[in-house]
Amino acid sequence: MLYKNRYLIARRIVQVSILLLYIAGNVYGWKILQGNLSSSRLFDLIPLADPYAVLQLFVAGTILATDVIVGALIVLAFYSLIGGRAFCSWVCPINMVTDFANWLRVKTGLHREEWQLRLSRKARYWILGLSLVVSFIIAAPAFEFISPISMLHRGLIFGMGFGWAAVAGVFLFDLFVTKNGWCGHICPLGGFYSLVTKPSVIRVKHDADKCTLCMNCKNVCPEKQVLWMIGKESVFVTSGECINCARCIEVCNDDALNFGLRYKPQKEEKENA
Numbered sequence: 001m002l003y004k005n006r007y008l009i010a011r012r013i014v015q016v017s018i019l020l021l022y023i024a025g026n027v028y029g030w031k032i033l034q035g036n037l038s039s040s041r042l043f044d045l046i047p048l049a050d051p052y053a054v055l056q057l058f059v060a061g062t063i064l065a066t067d068v069i070v071g072a073l074i075v076l077a078f079y080s081l082i083g084g085r086a087f088c089s090w091v092c093p094i095n096m097v098t099d100f101a102n103w104l105r106v107k108t109g110l111h112r113e114e115w116q117l118r119l120s121r122k123a124r125y126w127i128l129g130l131s132l133v134v135s136f137i138i139a140a141p142a143f144e145f146i147s148p149i150s151m152l153h154r155g156l157i158f159g160m161g162f163g164w165a166a167v168a169g170v171f172l173f174d175l176f177v178t179k180n181g182w183c184g185h186i187c188p189l190g191g192f193y194s195l196v197t198k199p200s201v202i203r204v205k206h207d208a209d210k211c212t213l214c215m216n217c218k219n220v221c222p223e224k225q226v227l228w229m230i231g232k233e234s235v236f237v238t239s240g241e242c243i244n245c246a247r248c249i250e251v252c253n254d255d256a257l258n259f260g261l262r263y264k265p266q267k268e269e270k271e272n273a
Contacts, residue, residue: 007246047071
């Protein structure tokens with residue numbers, strides 16, 4: 001059982017560890033991670049910053065400090081070139097909330113297709129664009145004011161306050177309205193990372209020769225459209241919308257899906273087939 005859920009366990013360890021390090025940095029003065037997900041320092045030396053938040057600040061006309069720009073470029077380079085959209089499944093605290101909502105959906109039978117609102121996954125890109133337009137108009141980072149991600153992360157470090165309402169809203173939305181509603185359809189930060197992480201080298205690889213078309217992978221994948229190749233071709237998942245959560249790997253009893261390193265770009269025209 002532990003091996004079967006090895007990636008889930010690893011993701012939770014990473015997510016909780018990052019939260020604890022931020023808390024320890026702010027409460028006890030530890031120098032490992034100080035700040036929050038929007039802006040922080042690693043070992044009191046390396047600046048880190050949310051590239052989407054920095055983009056909003058730039059559009060808003062804010063004069064950015066050099067370390068903020070460098071921090072955003074470091075984070076952007078890591079996810080774009082190496083980790084893919086792993087922030088959403090390995091770092092973001094809201095992922096634990098939405099995963100719990102999805103688990104309850106399955107346990108209570110609310111996961112049935114006829115019981116959920118159908119939303120376009122393109123909505124997150126429209127919200128992403130709108131957030132930049134609003135940021136320009138109000139001269140402030142629009143999404144950061146209402147982001148459940150920031151509210152939950154800062155709340156766990158400094159105290160929740162009204163942040164619980166935003167987190168509860170995401171939980172209830174995913175539980176009663178639509179499966180993977182926030183992360184898979186609404187969140188503009190996820191949309192941002194989807195657009196910039198296509199070159200990343202850590203990818204899920206599908207082996208068509210081993211695949212028995214059980215479709216367990218598509219049943220659990222929060223972005224199942226990225227698994228267009230199942231039973232068709234032995235290729236890497238190239239879509240930036242893949243969050244590298246490894247759920248598909250864990251449920252595949254045929255060993256047809258595994259992580260690998262992609263060294264060459266691949267054609268992507270079949271991704272949405």
